[in-house]
Amino acid sequence: MACEERVTFCGGTQMTRPQDADPATPVHCRACQVRHGGLCEVLDPSELVRLAGQARRTRHGPGETLAIESGEVGYANVTRGAIKLSRVLRDGRQQVVGLQFAPDLMGRLFSSESPLSAEAATEVELCRIPRSVLEGLVADSERIKLRLLAQSLRDLDAARDWMVTLGRKTAAERVASLLLLVATRTGVADGAGQLALELPISRADMADFLGLTLETVSRQISRLRHDGVIAVRGHRSVVILSLPALEARAG
Amino acid sequence: MACEERVTFCGGTQMTRPQDADPATPVHCRACQVRHGGLCEVLDPSELVRLAGQARRTRHGPGETLAIESGEVGYANVTRGAIKLSRVLRDGRQQVVGLQFAPDLMGRLFSSESPLSAEAATEVELCRIPRSVLEGLVADSERIKLRLLAQSLRDLDAARDWMVTLGRKTAAERVASLLLLVATRTGVADGAGQLALELPISRADMADFLGLTLETVSRQISRLRHDGVIAVRGHRSVVILSLPALEARAG
DNA sequence: CGCAGGTTTGAATGTCGTCAAACCAAGTGG
DNA sequence: CCACTTGGTTTGACGACATTCAAACCTGCG
Numbered sequence: 001m002a003c004e005e006r007v008t009f010c011g012g013t014q015m016t017r018p019q020d021a022d023p024a025t026p027v028h029c030r031a032c033q034v035r036h037g038g039l040c041e042v043l044d045p046s047e048l049v050r051l052a053g054q055a056r057r058t059r060h061g062p063g064e065t066l067a068i069e070s071g072e073v074g075y076a077n078v079t080r081g082a083i084k085l086s087r088v089l090r091d092g093r094q095q096v097v098g099l100q101f102a103p104d105l106m107g108r109l110f111s112s113e114s115p116l117s118a119e120a121a122t123e124v125e126l127c128r129i130p131r132s133v134l135e136g137l138v139a140d141s142e143r144i145k146l147r148l149l150a151q152s153l154r155d156l157d158a159a160r161d162w163m164v165t166l167g168r169k170t171a172a173e174r175v176a177s178l179l180l181l182v183a184t185r186t187g188v189a190d191g192a193g194q195l196a197l198e199l200p201i202s203r204a205d206m207a208d209f210l211g212l213t214l215e216t217v218s219r220q221i222s223r224l225r226h227d228g229v230i231a232v233r234g235h236r237s238v239v240i241l242s243l244p245a246l247e248a249r250a251g
Numbered sequence: 252m253a254c255e256e257r258v259t260f261c262g263g264t265q266m267t268r269p270q271d272a273d274p275a276t277p278v279h280c281r282a283c284q285v286r287h288g289g290l291c292e293v294l295d296p297s298e299l300v301r302l303a304g305q306a307r308r309t310r311h312g313p314g315e316t317l318a319i320e321s322g323e324v325g326y327a328n329v330t331r332g333a334i335k336l337s338r339v340l341r342d343g344r345q346q347v348v349g350l351q352f353a354p355d356l357m358g359r360l361f362s363s364e365s366p367l368s369a370e371a372a373t374e375v376e377l378c379r380i381p382r383s384v385l386e387g388l389v390a391d392s393e394r395i396k397l398r399l400l401a402q403s404l405r406d407l408d409a410a411r412d413w414m415v416t417l418g419r420k421t422a423a424e425r426v427a428s429l430l431l432l433v434a435t436r437t438g439v440a441d442g443a444g445q446l447a448l449e450l451p452i453s454r455a456d457m458a459d460f461l462g463l464t465l466e467t468v469s470r471q472i473s474r475l476r477h478d479g480v481i482a483v484r485g486h487r488s489v490v491i492l493s494l495p496a497l498e499a500r501a502g
Numbered sequence: 503c504g505c506a507g508g509t510t511t512g513a514a515t516g517t518c519g520t521c522a523a524a525c526c527a528a529g530t531g532g
Numbered sequence: 533c534c535a536c537t538t539g540g541t542t543t544g545a546c547g548a549c550a551t552t553c554a555a556a557c558c559t560g561c562g
Contacts, residue, residue: 087411089502093419097411113408145396152403157364159410160338160348166417167462168344171550203509211418213551218510234559235509251340422518454541464519469542485527486541 047141054133060120074131075107081124082186082200085116086208096209098158099200101185105151121200165251166211173251174210175220179230180250183240195240203235224249298392305384311371325382326358332375333437333451336367337459347460349409350451352436356402372451416502417462424502425461426471430481431501434491446491454486475500 085098187197207214231239336349438448458465
């Protein structure tokens, strides 16, 4: 799966995709280790020109809050790293409602009814598109509307999938499900055909995503390690030793 | 809040909304006990004519499976009753991922990645729109695209809200949250200014929506009754005696 | 080296699930 | 009209799994 053809740009950075791929689907290029499929890829040259001067690339460190929902920014394309979307109860209990990886498109035209907070989980690069610019593009471009619709439907499916995890799975299954989710989005096959991944979030955030406590998350990870399903280096680096075993434990 | 102006039709049934209301927002008319805001309301006369011959109104009894995701039907407007969307794990564990009330718009153009099953919870009336017809309308109409986008964003917000309930609330809070949800969508104020509602689903389905067992749901309802927060007639009919108390218990 | 933050592990507690029985409401047939 | 049935609901006793509280332990970094 070489990285070639249909070269497009997002905020000045070159992005590519295989010629025969469906433009709506993100493509992971193993050669260059980048996933493609951002908003920029559905723009035609004239639209890209319009966007080029307006879109700004920004970088953010772990823990930094991103004011996506404020007036400042309309949408943002995640081009590197992972972002944590969460919602808090008045008494401080927190639930992470989504993780966004490259090349997800974040934010929305009409602000959310239930405000989310977005925070950089890792070192993050965004391609920010001011609300006014995007609204102009949306008015003109058919494909952008469909891209926005497709992204929100993808997010909806992901949210509903996770509802099953939160409502009906055991702690062990939830942790396995999270590892699989991260592996699917960011995992890379190493030499031995095993999947390696970097956890983008702390044990505490994992707990807030899984509806558990951080102690329970830690115990389940230890158990997977002791059972030989995964190997862990440091606290963030995981290698999936047996994908079938992990899938079996994910429910 | 009288029921007047902007009379439109959905599959032959008259629907109305107040003149000054935002067309994108559902409107509950206390006078006629119907919520307005379905797809038909964003159509202009010529589009309605196109739709009139194609859309079919159908009725379904409780428990009936609706083949929304199959090729048969593209979208459907719920015009009466409630529909239960659920997802099941291989071993049979079930999670209800959403309830759709009138005037929600169901289904989608591009089929869901994670297939849902839709089932009539109560006696239900649908206004079904064949996929081909809707695709034609979507190609032409700006407002329909925005309506589809708005509905999917509403569903996304609802799903994420519920993720907080599933991940971070206690059994008592979950049950209170469900009562408030149903009251918000279908509740009617009785004489004494109290909210009355009919539960559209059984204790078992409530449990599957809340990520609990039906016994736990039953216990929590009994507790709310004993504490004077709600009154129950039969098993399905609930009166909220103290809305503030219920809200306080919803977390 | 030593500190700080995050993580792992342990023991005790509690909430919710499981299993089981009683109960209720609505409908059927004698 | 009343037993009887049926499906759903309520209540109880018990147990398991996840949480809580607490201490020890890594890992990265100054």
